[in-house]
Amino acid sequence: MEHASFPPLSRVAICGGTHGNEMTGVYIVREMQKKKENAARSFSIIPVLTNPRAVDVCRRYADMDLNRCFTDALLSSPVTNSMPYELRRAQELNTQLGPKGGKEAVDLLVDLHNTTANMGLCLIFYSLDWLTLHILKYIQNKISSVPVRAIQLDIPLSDAYSLEAVGKHGFAIEVGPQPHGVLRADIFNVAKKAVDLTLEFIQEFNAGRRFEGGEVEAYTFVKSIDYPRDSSGEITAAIHPELQDKDFQLLRSGDPLFLSFSGETVKHDGEDLYPFFINECAYYEKKVAFQLALKTTFLLPSVSVEKN
Amino acid sequence: MEHASFPPLSRVAICGGTHGNEMTGVYIVREMQKKKENAARSFSIIPVLTNPRAVDVCRRYADMDLNRCFTDALLSSPVTNSMPYELRRAQELNTQLGPKGGKEAVDLLVDLHNTTANMGLCLIFYSLDWLTLHILKYIQNKISSVPVRAIQLDIPLSDAYSLEAVGKHGFAIEVGPQPHGVLRADIFNVAKKAVDLTLEFIQEFNAGRRFEGGEVEAYTFVKSIDYPRDSSGEITAAIHPELQDKDFQLLRSGDPLFLSFSGETVKHDGEDLYPFFINECAYYEKKVAFQLALKTTFLLPSVSVEKN
Numbered sequence: 001m002e003h004a005s006f007p008p009l010s011r012v013a014i015c016g017g018t019h020g021n022e023m024t025g026v027y028i029v030r031e032m033q034k035k036k037e038n039a040a041r042s043f044s045i046i047p048v049l050t051n052p053r054a055v056d057v058c059r060r061y062a063d064m065d066l067n068r069c070f071t072d073a074l075l076s077s078p079v080t081n082s083m084p085y086e087l088r089r090a091q092e093l094n095t096q097l098g099p100k101g102g103k104e105a106v107d108l109l110v111d112l113h114n115t116t117a118n119m120g121l122c123l124i125f126y127s128l129d130w131l132t133l134h135i136l137k138y139i140q141n142k143i144s145s146v147p148v149r150a151i152q153l154d155i156p157l158s159d160a161y162s163l164e165a166v167g168k169h170g171f172a173i174e175v176g177p178q179p180h181g182v183l184r185a186d187i188f189n190v191a192k193k194a195v196d197l198t199l200e201f202i203q204e205f206n207a208g209r210r211f212e213g214g215e216v217e218a219y220t221f222v223k224s225i226d227y228p229r230d231s232s233g234e235i236t237a238a239i240h241p242e243l244q245d246k247d248f249q250l251l252r253s254g255d256p257l258f259l260s261f262s263g264e265t266v267k268h269d270g271e272d273l274y275p276f277f278i279n280e281c282a283y284y285e286k287k288v289a290f291q292l293a294l295k296t297t298f299l300l301p302s303v304s305v306e307k308n
Numbered sequence: 309m310e311h312a313s314f315p316p317l318s319r320v321a322i323c324g325g326t327h328g329n330e331m332t333g334v335y336i337v338r339e340m341q342k343k344k345e346n347a348a349r350s351f352s353i354i355p356v357l358t359n360p361r362a363v364d365v366c367r368r369y370a371d372m373d374l375n376r377c378f379t380d381a382l383l384s385s386p387v388t389n390s391m392p393y394e395l396r397r398a399q400e401l402n403t404q405l406g407p408k409g410g411k412e413a414v415d416l417l418v419d420l421h422n423t424t425a426n427m428g429l430c431l432i433f434y435s436l437d438w439l440t441l442h443i444l445k446y447i448q449n450k451i452s453s454v455p456v457r458a459i460q461l462d463i464p465l466s467d468a469y470s471l472e473a474v475g476k477h478g479f480a481i482e483v484g485p486q487p488h489g490v491l492r493a494d495i496f497n498v499a500k501k502a503v504d505l506t507l508e509f510i511q512e513f514n515a516g517r518r519f520e521g522g523e524v525e526a527y528t529f530v531k532s533i534d535y536p537r538d539s540s541g542e543i544t545a546a547i548h549p550e551l552q553d554k555d556f557q558l559l560r561s562g563d564p565l566f567l568s569f570s571g572e573t574v575k576h577d578g579e580d581l582y583p584f585f586i587n588e589c590a591y592y593e594k595k596v597a598f599q600l601a602l603k604t605t606f607l608l609p610s611v612s613v614e615k616n
Contacts, residue, residue: 027546027569030542031569031570058592058593059367116487116489116490177487178487179424179485179486179487179488179490179589180487180488180489180589181424181488181589181590181592182424182487182587182589182592183543183546183587184546184547184552184587185546185547185548185549185552185567186549186552188546188569189549234338235491238335238491238492238493238496239492239493240493241493241494241497244492244493244494259493261335261339261496262339279490279491279492281487281488281489281490282489284366284489284490285366
């Protein structure tokens, strides 16, 4: 089997509060900022509270969704006095942690998110990256309290719109279900464990450990499905009780999708796919009731650090 | 056993959106407003979306919490151009559905709420009112999918701060757990069933049915408990995983309350009481981690409509 090697990871950013009401990341980052880093490590950790204005008011964002601001086009848009707060903040973060696609970027960027959907722990990737998929496997092997899955967005780097695209390697950690604005200890503990395991992996990787290859499953985004709506754009149905909380359970043609307020069931009519982000609070305004994915199995090469 | 009689209920207000991100009430009221009322009823139904500005932006409120604006003092405060939106709205609602404590007030006011706490279906009352406690019993007898409970606040009417105090009789229906900003079909269906049963009760009551007395349990509010905080006011702990979602399960001295971010458990040190509103999203800003209640059993008289 193939082998891949990568340079050591020397700068790692742990980010939270990109959405100001997703509380797990806010409190993990604040705790990391408070703690003196005593551990002897082969790398530096940069904890960043990325959207302090949104955190202060406990909302997703102040002017626009920060986690849609990291495309090449938006990062290079001219600075004006009237630009939205988050667009300015994205450019600041790109200076601090990037530049995206550049040599000076942090080696790994992890951004912490929550969802109201019953998704367990997910690592979200833009593209297949053997190194970060090995981190996924490492976490999967050590967390059994919730399912640990990979979501792949398959978007070219130039169009990649979220913060983790700024690092040389990067992923979002998405944990749910948790209402936005609420901090649950169980969800906090799972996310904190995933962050600690990521740091543990890096320490072992930098020290020269060889991580054996193998198979890894990922859910690849196919499309988003909107709620049924009336002519004025108001939703006319909720997620069906038989679909609610069933993230990553295969949806077959004929399975219920929505229950209208007048009691009718809307059924799935199409190919078999895996639903996720079912009834995510923040996606109502994006006109997304849930998303659908294909499940793919990838063959991972073994990885180790590059020998100088 | 005692018997109590009441005048017929001729005007009934069903209110939702008092908190603009509590979606069950928003959609129940919108559906009621759309439907032509064909049923032959002995009473009129007034569906009211009470805080449209907060509903439009899907937030709890625009300027201040509408459901704290219905004290006698605030309802009689002078109208100014700079008054908060919700204070003006409270006075409008008091004109439309009240006046609070007055002869022209609606006979029954039901206000629909959601909570992120695992509270099932609760009816919240200011004071003991045999008629509305009979509605509780009626609902308890016909809903078995979730627990149905009564919470009593025991506040004098003049200080009663929430919308249901405007009706001659009134209660809030609180249903959870549901993240604010999310509409779950299971929660919608339970709340809708409770509204339908309330209307069914009124129809039978007005028609002269005698409702037999008996025992009824209520949880009487005792006090609120804040999160542990550091010197700057930041919370330093989350609700303990063993307390989370355990609303209405007796809390004894020594039971865990909080889990600090550094891993220490804070335990209950005091009398045995029943916790509720555990980890309610909107109560972080009110400095309430959960509330505690005593459980009391009341002896209900039978009730029927007054004969003219």
